[in-house]
Amino acid sequence: MNLLILLLRRSRGFVALAVCFGLMTGAASAGLIAYINDVLARGGGLADRGSLLGFATLGVLMLGARVGSQLLLTRLQTNTTFALRDQLSQRILATPLRRLEELGTPRLLATLIDDVQAVTQGLLCVPPLLINGGIILGCMTYLAVMSRMVFAALLVFALLGAVSYLLPLRHIMGLLRDSRQTNDRFFGDLRSLTQGLKELKLHEGRRKAFLLQELFPTAQTLKQLQQRVSSLHALTTSWGMSLFFFFIGLLLFALPGFTHVPATTLVGYTLAVLYLQQPLDASMTLLPMLGAGTVALRHIEALALVPAESGPLATTPLAPPVAPARIDLVGVTHAYRRDSEDLPFTLGPIDLTLRPGEILFIVGGNGSGKTTLAKLITGLYAPESGAVHVNGQPVTDETRELYRQHFATVFSDFHLFDSLLGLAEGGRADKVRAYLTRLQLERKVRIDAHGALSTTDLSTGQRKRLALLTAYLEDRPVYLFDEWAADQDPLFKEVFYRELLPDLKAAGKAVVVISHDDRYFDVADHLLRLESGAISAAPSHRETEASA
Template sequence: MSLLVLLLRRSAGAVALAVLCGLLSGASSAGLISRINAILASGGGLVDRGVVLGFAGIGVLMLGARIGSQLLLNRLQTRTTYELRAQLSKRILATPLRRLEELGTYRLLATLVDDIGSLTQSLLCIPVILLNACIVLGCLAYLAMLSRVVFAALLVFAALGVTSYWIPTLSMMRTQRKARETNDRLFRDFRSLTGGLKELMLHRERREAFLTRELLPTVAELRGLQTQVLMRHTLLTSWGMSLFFFFIGLMLFVLPGITPVSSQALVGYTLAALYLQQPLDSIMTLLPTVGQGAVALRHIEQLELGEAGTQGLPSAAGPHEAPASVSRLELCGVTHTYLRDGEGTRFTLGPIDLAIHPGEILFVVGGNGSGKTTLAKLITGLYAPESGEVRLDGKPIGEGERERYRQLFATVFSDFHLFEALLGLASADLADRARGYLERLQLAHKVEIDASGALSTTQLSTGQRKRLALLTAYLENRPVYLFDEWAADQDPAFKEVFYRQLLPDLKAAGKAVVVISHDDRYFDAADRLVRLESGALVTDRSAPATSRAAS
């Protein structure tokens, strides 16, 4: 039912028109059965020309209505599928980063690939089910007019048949939900497989343990659940089809002994039962697919993603434009608490009081797990503080201003993603400016950029890929730059370039620069250095001038 509601929300008018065509098709089908029954009851022989023309007219009407209904619903389905994919992508972008991290990449991938696929297939089934349901309703209306006694018997038999079919179907849907949960684990294992190829290939025991304890048991469990679903579906479909013949047998051999029934009614009901076999078989065959779609839709809803809107796809105009410069950026008593992955303990960063100024290089240092990257995400607005305020030029940043605030930053995080093109940076001289930066980053011999901003390759070493990410940050030309362990994968010569040339150039351009680093050899490159220990800011001092001179 929720899938039908989804279709109705998209276009109630189109659904109503399609259902109207379907009802017309069902009425035409009932009319054809009525004409056939009347001809058989009359003993056949020569048929009046008007009867033939009437039969042909009803057949053409049935064909046209069926095609019209199918085309309308198919068009609605494809449009709904497109809108669903687009909306889900926007909702992911509108969801707080912390929530997405809690869900895990593998769940999001399973949703984008598996759930959207299931929804698409189920939406494909709905037009067929609605059309066949209209045919069934039309035939039932004819049967009700043909004989009330036999129709009453049909209703009793149908109620028993639907009950015997639906109760096992509910159990099958529970199995489908369990299979969907198992599929999440399978995507997690696939991610481990693809991300840990080198580690698995280099350690036989690890590889065997991963296969026997992680991947293969999940695959086997999913196979077992899917086998159960298919087996129950086969049994239910076979049982549903056999009900037709049980009803015909009861009608022909049992019902006449209970109450008088005309031969015309018996022939009409037999014809209708045989005719209804195909549409009902189609409905029963497609119901499990619709059930999978319902499970997928429920799973998407349980993700609690954000609502698509200006956050998901913000406009580039007016109030969404970030200021070209910043006078002062402050964190005032900011805290953030989260559950450490795999540890089951809660970690609290803060309270943090920190000011960031343009034309200044700020280093954030500290041990692993001290909260440096979390602090970076709070600074850039990717995390919302649980208490305290982030202030821009003295004004607090509320939830409504967070999207605009994030446009202040050009970043390269340690887990950065490199796109295949310089997206969102279109300008007349983009390629020329990019080539100039490529020369400076010592990548001109490796990468070419065409006029549209497409990169010739991203298949580079990690250090070179980070330089390409730095190229993107340069071209963004934002007021604040943040680098999270950017130099960790660079060779010693380019580390020197980064700390002694690139950072001072950004400072000279009036940019505020925040650098998370473990390179204590270059701490003197900072104007100010803050140290984190277990989530607490323990020092905030200027880099000693003697250290700069010594370097």
């Protein structure tokens, strides 16, 4: 899909009107040149009032049509750019988590920041290109009418110019594509730079190796690609323009030697060709930007994000979830396939059941598949085989979004928003205060009437408590904590396992806890131990089949 189609999709009527204005600009420009040529041929001065009026009318028409076309297309471009940003955010949220994980954060960031900007700039090129196209068309028509023979010669030059411009342009497009790929790598390096600050500051050798072997070489490749694009473009543009001067030279000095060309034709041609130089020069400058926008747009499409029509804002608001009598995972599996690994990690098949008022502990060594299972339980991953049932009804692709609304979670890589995003509204201020006190955060964080947090610059353990507060406010039927207590001090660990979890259980919540704290395994009603993606065959004294 190219940028023009993107604009057309947004509003065919707008584009058609703007193109008409563009053509009018071109026709009026050609008319003005004809007038000027006419005046020059007569040795200056407009013959009569009618001619003066005609000249003035064409001037106003040209300016009016140009401004009209520019305004229409610029407005359309701004609307399309903002719609693209909004849609992209919605599409990312509608795309399955697994696909987003495969794409990786650097690629998504590069798209959200760079690609959207490149598309915006590409779209900005469309209005002037269309207007210039109209002017070129108008002038060419005038030239064809003036002298077929000279026009044929001009066409040969124009063709030569077009070929010698388009061939390098293909190469420029290839360079732009390479540059776009390198940009993904560059964003990956920038991510390492910002997230690895401590590690890089603390180890000089690592810092140097990172800069010299990763960041700088990628930046250098990017710079070289961009320089090659600029140089090639400057060369082809200059070559194209010099062809025009060569043509004028031939017209003025060589052609009269072969055949008789009236002086008015020579003046008219020289005038029109010189006039054409500006729109042609501008168009040639704009085309690579249009190309970069097209490459960026293709890149966005290649992400294969779910269409915005099924995005989160497109669906009707979901009703608050009703506590299910049971949730069953029946033979669910999930595998991570990576080219770099001989054997993919496979989780399952897993059977388990969640019931209100019951606590399930999921335990096991690092990499045994606990977090993966948590993503399957919460509907963040769709099972590759097997099924999830709510009260005996299978969860399908259509109902998975609704299913996810049953869960309040704190994953180990949770994100803390700097606002409660609607959770503090509806007279919940007292609740918020009570939870802050219970989580021993009342001296650290204040939450205003709109739910904005006074700070999120807290210790890891405190940030996790804030995340827990958010989960409490969500008040969902099922709670899932992924190694929540790992960063808590012994006292608060005790509070979490001996008070908070039993309270949730007493409130009729189903609770899933991923834990390494074997001191507290007795809190669980069921305990599921994972080993290399499978339920361990050797349960300890409290371990029961979770599905029992």
